[in-house]
Amino acid sequence: MSSGSVLLLGGRSDIGGELAARLVAGREVVLAARDASTLDDVARRMRAAGATSVYRLEFNATDLDRHRAVVEQAIRLAGTPAYAIIAFGVLGDQRRAEHDEAHAVHITTVDYTAQVSVLTVLADLLTGAATVGRPATIVAFSSVAGWRARRANYVYGSTKAGLDAFCQGLADRLHGGPVRLITARPGFVIGRMTEGMEPAPMSVTSSEVADAIVGEIRSQERQGRVRCTTLWIPRRLEVLARVMRLVPRPVWRRMPR
DSSP, X not given: OOSSEEEEESTTOHHHHHHHHTTOTTSEEEEEETTGGXXXXXXXXXXXXXXXXXXXXXXXXTOGGGHHHHHHHHHHHHOSEEEEEEOOOOOOOHHHHTTOHHHHHHHHIIIIIHHHHHHHHHHHHHHHHOXXXXXXXXXXXXXXXXXXXXXXXXXXXXXXXXXXXXXXXXHHHHTXXXXXXXXXXXXXXESGXXXXXXXXXXXXXXXXXXXXXXXXXXXXXXXXXXXXXEEEESTTHHHHHHHHTTSOHHHHTTOOO
């Protein structure tokens, strides 16, 4: 059996499920989500992908005081994660958030504050448990939406900007140790969260995002490296993002999502 488990925080996430399914063969997996009893389909998929055991935990992103306890319980159930995937989040309703401060705070709590909390817990616990010969990988999801906030989704975009900055600092903290942080910066992801929305240029699917992350992990494993990195998905999106910085503000404020 392979060493280390897979922890998926956000058990219903399209991207998280795709990524976990590519990593669980021969491993135990812990699915953490609200109403964890409803994760039957996800659990079956993990078993079909080769997971040796599947556990479920109740996890509410907004219950910040419980984050450490949830991760510690996951470790007791399945052992220290070889891969910890932070895939929970909400897109929210920008128009509602402009008038409903509680909704704006909910978006920022789930997409930024809770992410910072979980990342801090994971970095703390995994750094203490991982070794050079048995490294651990944490995956977090930023977005091109955080590269430059747009009028059409600035609440969500602001959370991704903050999370991205936090991840860059955390990556520097982890540098040289046995824990790698992979920060994914995808463009528009076609899936349940964006259902009904017009795809943006260079849109990707959840499968394409998962493939890019796994490709980076496998490349590092082949080279015997443990390196924190940020992935633009697709890679050519980085060129577009740099152009975005140059668009004059009067033009930018009229840009769609």
